[in-house]
Amino acid sequence: MVVVGAGLSGLACALHLLGAGREVTVVEREPHPGGRAGRLDLDGFQIDTGPTVLTMPELLDEALGAVGETVADRLDLVPLSPAYRASFADGSSIDVHTEREAMAAEVARVAGPREADGYLRLRDWLTRLYRVEMRSFIDAQFDSPLDLVRPDLLRLAAMGGFGRLAPAVGRHVRDERLRRVFSFQSLYAGVAPERALAAYAVIAYMDTVAGVHFPRGGMRALGEALAGAVVKAGGTVRYGDAVSRLERAGTRVTAVVTEEGDRLACDQVVLTTDLPAAHRLLGHTPRRPVATRYSPSAVVLHLGTDRTWEGLGHHTISFGDAWKRTFTEIIHRGRTMSDPSLLVTQPSRTDPTLAPEGRHLLYVLAPAPNLAAGDIDWDREGPRYRDHLVEVLEQRGLDGLDASVRTEHLVTPADWARQGLAHGTPFSLAHTFAQTGPFRPRNTVPGTSNAVLAGCGTTPGVGLPTVLISGKLAAAKVVRRTGGRR
Secondary structure, eight states: OEEEOOBHHHHHHHHHHHHTTOOOEEEOSSSSSBTTSOEEEETTEEEEOSOOOEEOTHHHHHHHHTTTOOHHHHOOEEEOSSSEEEEOTTSOEEEEOSSHHHHHHHHHHHHOHHHHHHHHHHHHHHHHHHHHHIIIIISSOOSSGGGGOSHHHHHHHHTTTTSBHHHHHHTTOOOHHHHHHTTTTHHHHTSOTTTSBGGGHHHHHIIIIIOEEEETTOTHHHHHHHHHHHHHTTOEEEOSOOEEEEEEETTEEEEEEETTOOEEEOSOEEEOSOHHHHHHHHTOOOOOSSOOOBOOEEEEEEEEESOOOTTOOSEEEEOOSOHHHHHIIIIISOOOOSSOOEEEEOGGGTOGGGSOTTOEEEEEEEEEOOTTTOOOOHHHHHHHHHHHHHHHHHHTTOTTHHHHEEEEEEEOHHHHHHTTOGGGOTTOBOOOGGGSGGGSOOSBOTTOSSEEEOSTTSSSOSSHHHHHHHHHHHHHHHHHHHTTOO
C-alpha cells in the first residue's frame, strides 16, 4: 500500500501498518521527512519552520512501539521546566510548571493562596477531562454522529465540556493572567476562548499538566526518527516525489502516479496532504450543510541573533494588554493584532548546537488572519509587520533586538499559501462545534472504497498529538477494511 506524505501523521500511519504486517511505501514531495514540521538551514542556523511545542511524547512511543522500538531508541527528549514563561503588559510574569506543587507555589506567589487552591481544582478538572476525552473522543473512530452517543458523552457533559472554555477556566481561577495561561491554547484550535468548547481545555492539560518536551536536534528530529524506524521495519520512503494524480478503477484507487511519471500500484492508499489537495486527487467535492471554516494563520519570524535576553525561556508567551480584542481582529475583522500576543521560542537555549557558536535562534509566532478572513497584501505588508513585531518585542524587554539580528527569515500567510496550504493557514480547519468529533471531515471519502485520510484536516484534528493519533486511526481503518490480507 502507499502513504502519500511523510509528515508525522503519514509516518505514524506507516509504522502502525508495518506493525500489522503490511508492505508500505511512503511518497514525499520534499527531500526530507516531517511535513509541516519543516526545516530551514540558514547561515549555520538549524531552523524549525513548523510546530515548536512537543507534548504527549507517549504517542511517539506508541507509533514506534508498533515496530518494536521506543522513543529512547531514536530521540533525546528534554523535559522543559518551566514549560512556558508567560509575560504580561503590566510587567509581571508567570513560570508555567507542569509539576503540581511547583505550579501551585508559583500561582500563590503571583496571585495568592486562594488562586493556588483554584489552580489545584482546575488541574484536577483538566486531568479528568483528558481521561474522558482521550479514550472516547480523541483516540476514537467516528463513522457517523451516532457514534458520539456513548457513556462518556454524559460524563463529558456533566463536567461542563459542552460549555465555553473561558468561563469554565474562570470558575476555577479569577486572576486574568491565569485565565489566559489556561485558555490561550484555543488559538491552536482556531477559536477564541470565549467561543471555544470547554472540551478544548484538554489542550491546556497537554501543555500544563502532561508537560512540554524538546528533542535535541530540533523538531526535525521527530520526522527523522519516525522515518528511520519505517525503513528499519522494512518500509520504503521515497523523497522528492510529488504525487500528480491517482489512477482509479471504479471506486478503487489502483495506483499513485508521481510527477516524474512513476506508477506505484496499490491496494490501499492513505492521503495526508492538505484536505483540499486530497479531495482534488480523489476527484471529490465535499458536500457539507455548513461551509468549512479555517483557522487563523500566523506570521512567523525566524531570527538568528548575536545575543540573548535573561527574561526569555525556551518558550515565552508575551501577552498584549488587549487580549479579547486580539481574537476579534484576526478572526472576524481580518486584521493583524493591534496589540500583539506572541509566542517566542528560543530552541538554542535547550540545544545550543542549533545555532553557530556564540549565536542564538529565535522563533516569533504572531497569530494572523487567514487569506479568507483578511485582504492583506502580505508581500507588501509583511516587511512592515516584521518591523512592528521587532519594535513590540524591544518595548517588552528585548532591547537591541533589531541590532542583534545576523540572519532572518519571514513567513506570512501568503507564503503558507504558496506551500499549498488552503487559505494560507498551516492550522487547517478550525475546531468549531460543526467541525469537531464526528462532524469533522472523516478519514474516509464517499465514492472511494480503498482511500483513507490522515493529518490535521481530518479526525481528530490539529496539533502534534492529534496528527499522530490520526495516523494510527487511518492505519486501523485500513487494517479493518483488509482483514487478514497481507
